Amino acid sequence: MCGITGIVDTLGAREIDAGQLERMNNAQWHRGPDEGSIHLEPGVGFGHRRLSIIDIATGQQPLFNEDGSVVVVFNGEIYNYQSLIPELQALGHVFHTKSDTEVIVHAWESWGEDCLQRFRGMFAFALWDRNRQTLFLARDRMGVKPLHYALLDDGRLVFGSELKTLLAQGDLRRDLDPQAIEEYFALGYVAEPRTIFKQARKLPAGHCLLIRRGQPVPTPKPYWDVRFTLEQSITLPEAEEELVRRLRESVRLRMIAEVPLGAFLSGGVDSSSVVALMAGESDTPVNTCSIGFDEPAYNESAFAQLVADRYRTNHRLEVVGSDDFDLIDTLARLYDEPYNDSSAIPTYRVCQLARKHVTVALSGDGGDETFGGYRRYRLHLMEEKARAALPLGLRRAVFGPLGRWYPKADWAPRFLRAKTTFEAQARDSVEAYFHTMSQVREPLRSQLFTPAFKAELGGYSAIEVFRRHAGKADTDDALALIQYIDMKTYLVDDINTKVDRAAMAHSLEVREPLMDHELVEWMARLPSSLKLQGAEGKYLLKKAMEPHLPNDVLYRPKQGFAVPLARWFRGPLRQRVRDALLGERMAATGWFERKTIQSIIEQHESGARDHSVPIWSLLMFDAFMRHAAPQQ
Structure with missing residues (x-):
């Protein structure tokens, strides 16, 4: 690297x-x-x-x-x-x-x-x-x-x-x-x-x-693109055997090094699968490392320990405080442009830990996109079935006004929160998935920007990123379409960016066996039913790894690398948020409506709404302006 x-x-x-x-x-x-x-x-x-x-x-x-x-x-x-x-x-x-x-x-x-x-x-x-x-x-x-x-x-x-x-x-x-x-x-x-x-x-x-x-x-x-043809006819046992063979080969290729080598082990399916297969390819115990949190809701280190014990790895665990927010300025310098994935904080820490022991680490990144693992995939397919019942024009006419008029009711029982459902039914497939992936969603994003900034945009919307890629996906399969969009957007610009900058900040090389292009191409030829079956994502991967991993690791709810943003912004970062978002630097740009920002902060602090993601987005933009942007 x-x-x-x-x-x-x-x-x-x-x-x-x-x-x-x-x-x-x-x-x-x-x-x-x-x-x-x-x-x-x-x-x-x-x-x-x-x-x-x-x-x-x-x-x-x-x-x-x-x-x-x-x-x-x-x-x-x-x-x-x-x-x-x-x-x-x-x-x-x-x-x-x-x-x-x-x-x-x-x-x-x-x-x-x-x-x-x-x-x-x-x-x-x-x-x-x-x-x-x-x-x-x-x-x-x-x-x-x-x-x-x-x-x-x-x-x-x-x-x-x-x-x-x-x-x-x-x-x-x-x-x-x-x-x-x-x-x-x-x-x-x-x-x-x-x-x-x-x-x-x-x-x-x-x-x-x-x-x-x-x-x-x-x-x-x-010079390359992935095609979700979904045409390969194969039985489940055959697919399981072939997947394990391909995974072993991909892992083996990435274990070539003349320096100490190890792996990240989060306790999730992807990194656990990589570690299990590494153990089979190594004559010595695999070096593994995990980050734990002092807040139980965010801590999955016990599952990583299950895998470490099974394969007798040289396992290192480091527990970090859930209030590890001192990295905000460090991240702004690392990424060189605005970047709001808060999981960059624990990613930075796990790379820091790994570099104390190894120079190369294998990761499980890319598994959700390749094997169909995100919870949002299941929800999107459920929405798609409902959308298929009526033509788009009729859905827009009926559900569009309902979505606009129905109040946002985060406080209400779930069965009364119909606004999101109405809005989803008024969209086409790409619009719906763009809304799912949006950090600051409409209409809040429109309210956030000033008329002067909107004039500079000239009508441009970020949904064009998704539409551009959807036009090249060459598939009418609902799951394949959003997998393709994710591989072209979220995987490259969020996940890979996050890992590259966090790892290289510590001079650590990270290798991703689950992003091997031959493996990705093979998975794209398999029917979507082998990736998402009912409510079970990564269906094929989990079935293939049953002989190698505990069921508690394979079939537990997905957790992810989360940090407690909502609590931070109502507690230890409350004043910092106000100083940054309502300060002169953001105002001087002329791009943001101060009243909207004030409303976002007050609603969040009162508990009326959870605006943690928009606040984090604004906070990281302010950090970028301090460290990398020209003086306005």
Whole structure:
């Protein structure tokens, strides 16, 4: 795991400022504290920070081909590199290292852009081919590793693993993108390809960008997508056997390392499955770590201990206080743009714990999206059955007004809380799922923004992110559609972003066996009934893992990495919320209605409504403004 950065003149061969490049590289020191190097040639500057994992002795970067005409900087792991080396040697390539990085330069020489089809792993890399005068940027299929870039006003292109590297260069315009702000308050993150800054972009997952010097910079193009065909006919026992075989292979590939290796163990199905299969592939006890909370409602460490005891792992548990809110400013600096997933706090802590004992940790991330595990999937399918009973036009006419007129009654018995049901029936499938995933929902989001800010938006709504991906999903299956949307949005921009920044803050490499693209493709061919059956999510995974895990782990209610936001904002953070959200910094933007913010705070403090998510979103936006945004 590493950090990459660079400056390339897309128009000619102007000299690259070595001082700028060094600043960019040092801005991501935390991603690779073991070594740091830069490469300069006319019009090209590459920087690399290294966290040594594979081929520690000779795998330094930037790395070159035999004659030095191709250079690469690379972040991630190519898990199948050992099988590609002899194939490339047979084509005449001479290897000078035993690293997966060198596979990239030789694969590019032999297969060009198609080299991406041969790589199995998590990666973001930049490659310069001097003979072809070509820059090639690429990001892995599932978006595990990040890559940001910007075309500057003078024709230079800058790139880096994190936005802070682009900011360190100094010439990036820092004006904020109103549409990115709308996406943040709707979704809790800025959805790729946007960043919070107008001039900067994220290279989308499964995309590459090929730039030929002297030619206009094109838009990135996709080289992979997942297709939910659901066409594979297979019995349940056959599917269970095949799934375990594929999981074992995926785990085995991710256990290749020359440094201490372990796993996160939350006590949930996904991480427990990974640990169980790791134990079967290891001659020594697996290193596992868990975070526990001093508040029982948020603590699932007992279930992690069940798995640790069964497989006799070297288990480390660290209990953290439920009032662990001192990380707010740290998180704002880590993420470089507004990001509101509060589970980033325990994720930061578990990465901090893991790094005390290992350099590489396997995780269970991606399991909910791949296997169909979220509770919201079941609820969405229930709503879809109801929506199917009437045409959309009639539903909008009948249920739309009912949803608007019926009062919000969080205080009332559940059978009287009909507002949400009416609203859900007035929406189409994509609208409904967007509403489910929204952090600050309509109409509150509209009430939060000033007329001036809405004018800047020009009618844009973050639902367009979901509609764009839904248009490419190529499926009419209700579960498959929202799995696809999640894989393109929530998984990449929330989960993977959270884990990458939290792990790299501690120079820890995290690997995700459940996001192996071959496993994801295979699961997408299976019928949805094997993923969600009745009220049971992850049906196939749970059945397949029954011989390997206790039923108490497999079939308990899903818990998640939650923190007690509602209590914080009525207690220890009450004054901080008021000072930040009603202070001069937020007011000076001209974007937020002070009366709406005041109402949100008062309703929450009184207990009339739970506005913890909107308050957290505003609090993290204020933290971003203090640490990363330009002065308004």
